Amino acid sequence: MAKVTVFTVQATRTFNFVAGDVLVVPRNCGHYIENIGDEPIEMLEIFKSPKFEEFSLNQWLAVTPPTLIKDHLHVGDEFVKALDKGHTPIRSAAAKL
Structure with a gap:
């Protein structure tokens, strides 16, 4: 499941x-x-693209302004500080169609 x-x-x-x-x-x-x-x-996963990248939601939030995260997700400073600041994709691959 x-x-x-x-x-x-x-x-x-x-x-x-x-x-x-x-x-x-x-x-x-x-x-x-x-x-x-x-x-x-x-x-x-099937993509109609010559390239795709996956990244974590954690990394996405880490580069979002902290005030947006706190205001929209209703979380505190501890949550924002715990986010991973790494910017590298988890996995990148080229699709061959």
Whole structure:
């Protein structure tokens, strides 16, 4: 089982998935995938692009102005200080279509 959260301009939505489920994430929308089961999950990501990069939400927030994070996520200074300031992608790959 997996929980997938998709961040769009209009809303943030979370879905629970089991084997065989399919989700299309709209272009340029952030998303987060979490294993909520007892076994490893397998997933297939398909991109219509010659290049894609993945990065962590932690790193994304780390380069966001602290006042925006605190005002919109309703968190304190400790949360902001704990964010990883690294800017390197977790994984980068070139897709071959």
